[in-house]
Structures are given as C-alpha cells and as structure tokens.
Amino acid sequence: DTAVSQTPKYLVTQMGNDKSIKCEQNLGHDTMYWYKQDSKKFLKIMFSYNNKELIINETVPNRFSPKSPDKAHLNLHINSLELGDSAVYFCASSQEQDSNQPQHFGDGTRLSIL
Amino acid sequence: AQKVTQAQTEISVVEKEDVTLDCVYETRDTTYYLFWYKQPPSGELVFLIRRNSFDEQNEISGRYSWNFQKSTSSFNFTITASQVVDSAVYFCALSEAWASYGKLTFGQGTILTVHP
Numbered sequence: 001d002t003a004v005s006q007t008p009k010y011l012v013t014q015m016g017n018d019k020s021i022k023c024e025q026n027l028g029h030d031t032m033y034w035y036k037q038d039s040k041k042f043l044k045i046m047f048s049y050n051n052k053e054l055i056i057n058e059t060v061p062n063r064f065s066p067k068s069p070d071k072a073h074l075n076l077h078i079n080s081l082e083l084g085d086s087a088v089y090f091c092a093s094s095q096e097q098d099s100n101q102p103q104h105f106g107d108g109t110r111l112s113i114l
Numbered sequence: 115a116q117k118v119t120q121a122q123t124e125i126s127v128v129e130k131e132d133v134t135l136d137c138v139y140e141t142r143d144t145t146y147y148l149f150w151y152k153q154p155p156s157g158e159l160v161f162l163i164r165r166n167s168f169d170e171q172n173e174i175s176g177r178y179s180w181n182f183q184k185s186t187s188s189f190n191f192t193i194t195a196s197q198v199v200d201s202a203v204y205f206c207a208l209s210e211a212w213a214s215y216g217k218l219t220f221g222q223g224t225i226l227t228v229h230p
Contacts, residue, residue, distance in 0.1 A: 043220040055215045094216055100147045105159035
C-alpha cells in the first residue's frame, strides 16, 4: 500500500509535446506538493495545494499547470516541453500546510526530453 | 529569505567509520523546523527526522544522531558505525513557521558513499 504514488515512473518524450504526471496519496493528508530535482540533485518546490486550493506557486513557467480534482490527487500537466524540463519530479503530501509537518514523498517521475 | 547550506558535496568512508554530515541554515524567523531526508540509489526520498527551533535537545535513533545548535545555526547529522546501506544522498531542509505554508527549502545534498 504505497502512501504517495506517482505515475508514470519514467517518461521519455520529444520537445514540444504535452505530458501529464499523476499523483495520489492515501494518507488522508490535506496538503500536496510538487518538487523538481535537477541533474545536480537540487530539490526545489514548484507548487502546493491545500484542500484543492493553490497555496504556493513558486515562479514556475505557466507551461506547468497543476490540477487537484480532490485533496487526495495532485496532477501536473506540462505543455510544450523543453529540454530544460528534463528532471525528476516528486510529489509529496503532509497532514496540513503547517511548516512543522513532515512531508512524505512519492518515488519520483524521471522526465527525459529528447 | 531562508537558505540551507550543506558544504560537503561528497563524503567517502569505509564501513564502520563514523561520519558527520554538516548542515548550516539561515532564516529570519524565530520559529522554524529542520528536517533530514535520505535519498538512496533507488531514488525515493525518505523522511528521517524533524526538529523544532525551540527544542535544542539532541536526538539519537539507533546509529543516527542529530546535533542542533541554534548559536551556530547548524543541524548536523552523525552516522555511527556506518554501513554500506547508508550510502545515499542526504538532504537537510528548513521550513519557516511564518507564511511559508509548509514550503521546504533544501540544501544541495551530501552524497555519502560507504565502502565495504
């Protein structure tokens, strides 16, 4: 029973395409996040949602659009993919949006742009 | 603005050695939270510990221990008697209590390699 699950695990696609990454958590958490890990392993937050409402949008290009149909799901859609989008994308969740709550991460989605 | 620095990019040790991973942070907030995460070669991120800024007690969990010192803005992580399975990238992270809405700021990570 995976707590935070992301699909797909690997995504290889061509520049200019549109793709989506799905994330689901079964922990009953209210808050979900997307992080990007670049080739140097640096992790940076992109978005967070609390009960389907956007809370954090960390100056991400508007080609990236998160969607939260319910509090257990936070999907990431990316339009017009660019070479620089190649990275590992992590979904995470926490009990609330409070800063003291540990975040539980999915296994990551490795996106490779050809 | 919050910032986390892990000055050690890579550390290599031989099994059974003790190793300390350094973490220095910057924040203007008086209340904040510090975390350590482990990323093994399989790629997932595993939560290890959370520490509140108002609790400077050190913590020990098996072979792992954490030393939090507000005076030097450091939250160092020591692995005693390291094992090959400890090989991973370790991240220190900070979250401010005021208006950060749970945003985690990560350090650059330290790659730990434990040789048999």
